[in-house]
Amino acid sequence: MTNELIFDDLNAIPGWAKTLPSFDEDAAEAARARQAELTKPPGSLGRLEEIALFVSGWRGDPKPRLERAQALVLAGNHGICAQGVNPFPQEVTAQMVANFEAGGAAINQLCRVAGADLSVIALELDTPTGDFTEGPAMRFDETLEAMARGAEAVDPSADILILGEMGIGNSTIAAALAASAFGGPAADWVGRGTGSDEGGMSLKARVIEAGLSRHEAAGPMERLAALGGREQAAICGAVLAARAARIPVILDGYICTASVAPLAAAEPRLLDHCLIAHASAEPGHARLCAALGKRPILDLGMALGEGSGAALALGIVKGAVACHSGMATFAEAGVAGG
Structure with a gap:
């Protein structure tokens, strides 16, 4: 479908x-x-x-019955890293994708335990998106192409879909999308991500404020293009494809949930079929869950990403349905x- x-x-x-x-x-x-x-x-x-x-x-x-569980991890790289918002080089994204494909990451172990078929979709890792302080991160056609990639990856025969992401710099993207969708100072949405200190978080907030100011006139879906990344757009596409096939979705933590914030801002009903897996340790996630009116299934102090919380929550959902x-x-x- x-x-x-x-x-x-x-x-x-x-x-x-x-x-x-x-x-x-x-x-x-x-x-x-x-x-x-x-x-x-x-x-x-x-x-x-x-x-x-x-x-x-x-x-x-x-x-x-939940006999067929599909897990998708979407990966992308971000031009905003040129602003120094992440302490790790963008080469780590491709290295982690290779680790996923080799079965060596946390998500591989958790999917195996939960009984989910895992696929990793790498989205033009050699070509990061644009720096959103200087212009839009993506053109509209690039955004639509990434959404289509995410949609095409969904197996319409699946009974449930879990979503995760990987991308150096995408905690900054998440905070920008959340702030854009639901308002408030950027500092309210920023966290440590993959290891930022207080100075790093302050830099993230300043960079996000610059991006929000530059793109403030855009509508919700246009802001996905202006501020988002390919993996965020692909997650939106996967969520929409799952809806078309009547497949419930389990979103992972902060970054995955923030990826669909533009959909919520544009039309909240587009996320009615989505559950939130866990309460991330990223401070903006509690604010985001409240804005979406959704209560996470688990609260384990996690902030790994890559769909790890969603794979754990899948076990709870399977247990609920089995009973x-x-x-x-x-x-x-x-x-x-x-």
Whole structure:
């Protein structure tokens, strides 16, 4: 179903909320009725019950199964690194992509444990985006191309999708996109990223303020092009393709969540099928989750990125659905009290 999405006009994308699949209230109501009949006290599985209903509604199935989990890690490089916002060279992005492909990163181990098929999509790593203090990071056509790459990577037969990212400098991009979407001083959205000290965070904030001032007249999707990176655009494309295929999405931490902030600013309903995996240790993430009205599944003090929190949260979501769909009802089990 991903081929139904034609990425040819950035500003048309918010209107897709009217035509893309929506939450299936009938399936959710049937799932809610099933919950009331399962061999447990009402509400005793807490948020697991809420997650099971969420998956039922988005999969359109009162008794869903999560047999095929797909994990995507999108990688890109950023021209804003010319401003000294990251202590590591951009060569690290390609080196980490090679590590992912060789199976040596945290995300490889966590996907194996969670039962997710991992793919890594490297997006023109030899050609960083533009420095957004000097001009737009990407042209509109570049942004649309990256969105299409992310969409094409989604397997429409998957039951659930988890998303992560890799890109030296992209904590600055995340803070810029979040500030652009939801306002407030850049300093409120900036964190340490891959190791910035107080001086480094102050520099990030100044650089972001310069970018926000330069591009303040742009609309939400245009700001994705002006301030974002290829991996952020690809994450947006993957989220939209998943929606077209009725696939629930688990977003990773701060950078992954901030990647879709332009979609939320343009049309909040475009993220209705998304869960947030975990509360990142990056200070801007709590503010971002509150702005989106979404509560993370886990809070483990993590800030690694690469989809690591999403892979862990996948286990929780799988557990929620397994209990909902696999437990016996009182009648089936011959237990009194149903």
